[in-house]
Amino acid sequence: MMKLVFALAALAALALVPAFAGPYPLGLGIGILGYGVLATAWAMFSGPTRYISLATVAFFGLGAYTVAVLADMLPYPLVLLVAAFVGLVVALIVGLATLRLAGIYFVIFTFGLTELVRQLVTYYEVNVTRTLGRYVFLPLGPEHIYWQLLALLAATLAIAFWVSRARIGLALRVIGDDPVVASHLGIRITRTKLTLFSISCVIMTLAGAIQAPRWTYIEPSIVFNPTTSFLVVIMALLGGPNRLFGPLLGAVPLFLLFEWLSANFPNHYSIILGLLFIAIVFVLPNGVLAAGDSLWSRLTRREARP
């Protein structure tokens, strides 16, 4: 109960940020929340199953495109609903077709999926509508986008919390540890994976839909940028994908670091970033939180010795 009160208080405090923060900190806040949502949603499925998905930006981009297409036709809340539905349908199709794949095959497939979705959108726009760039003119300022992302993040964390406590979360962890054992235990592997995959993808789609009005102009090359997928993976891995706040703990410092690097080392950004990624994978393979835990236990064990 205390924890719930605490969580609500934190949420209320964060919701007040736009009243005090200037435009630049608010922009940072939007970036942090955006990546926080994506990384948490990514870890919800990929953490326990250990299926590394590079399809994040495919769903993110679909959400943004749905808003671009429908913004003038439907009221905004309905547009978000449609976006979530589009994400769900695509996730179900993709999930049914591919969740039987494992390991490196799944990674490659999800990477290909992004390119496939991007090319399909391009093909449709070029040959059917004959407009490639789309304009999003919605009366939504940065603070509105911030609040929506904050709400989405709260919902995502709540779902992730529920999953980690519920039977489905346990089932997923068993599948991740050993699919053969899982099937012998009577776990419906495909259905479990599909459910979690769909929830995670719908959240990513919404994250894209909410951020679309910030760009005004949308093209496949803008919203289906594969870098986003890689950044999300590295953020979740840094924080620790198997903990509730792990991905968020990776997203916040990394995002601020990227921002600091691009402000101070605009010409060496890519080099530093590459070195950093290598360092994370080598030094902290299980994430910051896990590394902190193991360090803690090592220290306490040493103290316990006579």
Place this chain on the structure above:
Amino acid sequence: MTTISRRTVLQGMGVSALATALSGLPVLAQDRTAIRIGYAVPKTGANAAGAGISTIPNYLLWVDDVNKAGGLELSKLGVPLPLEVVEYDDRSSSEELVRAVERLATQDNADFILPSWGTGPNLASGPTFDRFGYPQLGATAVTDMAPDLVKRWKHSFWLLGGGHDYANALVQLLVKQREAGTINNKVAIASVADGFGIDLSKAATPSFTEAGFELVYDKTYPLGTSDFAPIINEVSGLGVDTFVAFSYPPDTFALTQQSVVANFSPKVFYLGVGTAFPIYPGIAGPNHDGVMGVGGIDPDSEKLAAYFERHTALNGQAPDSWASAITYASLEMLQQAIERVGDIDREAITAELSSGEFDTVIGKVKLVDNQLRSLWTVGQWQGGKFVGLAHTERDGSRDPVVPKPVWVAA
């Protein structure tokens, strides 16, 4: 668990607050030592090549020119002030760009912000420029939406026309050639399936049909195509005198080479972005002569020739013959507007940009509804220069050479 989240967020806020404190000290007019020019441009990523030709060299040249001349004369402050530059890499990402412009406006306190390269980035940063009240000189954005955009964002200026301007001018030019009997009625169009190609082909297709041309080929090819043999082979058997490609730089070069290899040498050979690049004659060799494309310059202008020389001396490469001169002219306009106002008063400077007349490398410029409507639309390589054949307001600087010289085998 909740404490972690709160602490994390507070850390984040702490870092940004620190950043604000460090870089956000206000600059007072009396202790001004420079005028701060900020820009975020794509130094890496998909847009880097275009920005490296049309945008960045002109920003460098302008800053160099102004500082060599002793800075900008600000009558209300009574001293000439040099320009200082804050630059960022937007990594060809709209999200990065928007945040970089916010950073330039609120953290770096830039006095003026120069735009990024390309249509998408200029549109993406439009609301941000407008919100902070910075004039935005969109010299590399081609959009038919400009009349609507200027109503939406009062500080925006659109200087490179829209797809219709270029497509219609090409069709008018070809109609004259057909009436003169130099070309037949058949036209083939290949367009890149991306912003520029689609915008132009969408405008050109109905325009060609209305003018009575027969479009025997009108297809798109995916962005990133590298083998153009199938397109050229198909088109070369159709008996067209006019080949039009609304292409991007790598395609523009590859289409030229493939046409030479296949010995497909139509009387009118028109290509998209990249034709006006200074490297095009190097890539096409002797075959560049007579190739048409988007853009063009006035080959008789002494001012422009001097600009070409200064640009080449500073950057080691000549400017392109489409957006480069317009980009530089937009900076001259900004400079003259600042000096006329005599102070860093962005609202007054924006008003001056809208209503004033400016003397630039592309001649006298006066904007119409915040848009540059005086543009070269069709150009052709003649005697080593990409000369303007068609202009929205004046006559062509040279007559078109049709048919173009037959390809020389490489």
